[in-house]
Amino acid sequence: MFEQIVIIGAGQAGYSVAAKLRELGFNKRIIMIGEEDALPYQRPPLSKAYLTGTMERERLFFRPAQFYADENIEMRLGQRVETIDRAARTIRLGPETLSYDALVLATGARPRRLPQRLLGEKVHVLRALSDVDRLRPQIRPGRRALIVGGGYIGLELAAVAAKAKVYVTLVEASDRILQRVAARETSDYFRELHNANGVRILEGTDLQALAETPRGFTATLSNDESIPVDFVVAGIGVEPNDMLARKSGIACNGGILVNAHGQTDDPAIWAVGDCANLPLGDRRLRIESVQNAIDHGAAVAANLLGAAKPYVPETWFWSDQYDTKLQIAGLNIGHDRVVVRTAPGGKGRSHWYFKGNTLLSVDAINEPRSYMIGKRLIQAGQSPRPADIENLEIDLKRVMETLT
Structure with missing residues (x-):
């Protein structure tokens, strides 16, 4: 039995490991280290309720500080692990060295940023509180607003901004929004939804240059258009935080x-959540989802x-x-028909x-019944x-009954 388990990362996956260890009866030392100052919190509301101000900060936290004290989970927040010494089974945390019997890497992912020539450090991203x-x-x-990227984060942000009466232009370099993650039918639905709400979507269009002005920025697009904007947000995906492991x-x-x-x-080091590349059938895959972070x-x-x-x-x-609520069950990788x-x-x-x-998968748009039945199948x-x-x-229920 391990005497000391150290978890690097205080997000959904790291919290899930620590809480489950205690639930399963592990009564030895657990240390959780997080780079952010905040206690472990939910990320999905960040681009929705928290951004709009309809959810208070305290409601984001999985548990209050007292939970970690009661469960004897040592929280090291606002701290960064600099190195792992695998031979000695230690990590360096500033001037301090901590030993581990088992080390869990729950380091998550970081948002991709625009390059420096596009003033990347002055462009907003959406990942943390x-x-x-x-x-x-x-x-x-x-x-x-100019939103760069037509994935789910970019579209969710566009919806929040449009509802707040912000004039939104969204550019997507691919031929269509959601191209990497969804079928054309889903892309078409959400393009029409956003157009109906006043969002201007430019597909097959990229941001070529960004220049500061006294009031904000001038964005030059690949369609030779220049537009004035007050702020820019990049929603162009994430990359795994695997630097420490490498x-x-x-x-x-x-x-x-x-x-x-x-x-x-x-064998003494484990990885969970967004940073982990999992074996899945005959392929490997990183799964960027709340449910995977919890379950993994x-x-x-x-x-x-x-176990x-x-x-x-x-x-x-x-x-x-x-x-509109979109619910997705399964993975659509390799599909040949929708x-x-x-x-x-x-x-x-x-x-x-x-x-x-x-x-393989189901996209259910304001259709919870199809989602539940598809998920069960x-x-x-x-x-x-x-x-x-x-x-x-x-009837879908009849379809399911004939298969069970």
Whole structure:
């Protein structure tokens, strides 16, 4: 049994490991180290309720400070681990050296920034509490925003800004928004939604130059257009925080490589959450989701205590934009067909991703019933006939019952 477990990273995954260790009865020393000053907190509300001011800061925290005191979880916040000495099983934390029996890397991911020629340090990103605190004063009526990137973060921010009567231009370098993560049908739906709410979306368009002006910036776009804006936000994805692992010689490739139990190539070091590159069937994948951070953290906690159980992620995501809720079950990687199903009354719809006749994923747009049924089918490894999904005369519940 380990005497001392050190967790580097105080986000969702790190919190999940620590809380689960205590829940499973581990009563030895746990030290959690976080670079931010804040206690572990939820990130999804940052681009929604917290940005709009409808959620108070205290409500973001998973637990109050007293929880960590009661559970005897030592919190080292606002501190950065500089090195890992794998031979000595120690880490250096400023002038202090801490030993570990097991080390968990829950270092998360960092937002990609625009290059220096585009004034990258003066462009907002959206990942941490401090990012939102800096951005929030900009979100007010009459302001002009340029959002670079048409992924979910960029679109969620566009929705918040547009509702606050900010004039929003969003540029996406790819042919369409959400191209990396969703089918054309989903892209088309959200493009129309944003257009209807006054957001100007320019696809196949990139930011070429950004110059400061007395009032803000002048943005020069790849379509030869120059526009004045008051502030700029980059929503161009994230990169895994694997620098510490690389520096210590731990195997990394698009994240920290772990086995099915969450161990790195050093058996005393584990990795969880956004920074971890997981084995998934015949491929490897980083899964950037709240659910993966929770579940992977809990699985690694159990494996630290000897469970030796492979982690199989159940992938689901969501995005809120205006009054529209998108719920995603499964992973659409490798799909070759998308079946569209419209809900009765036309108030919602769902996009079902198939590879051949195998159901991979479902995008449910204001359609919780399709989401729940699709999620259950994917979890069970069952695939309905695409024709049955397409046929609105066949009830989805009946489709599911015929397969169970």
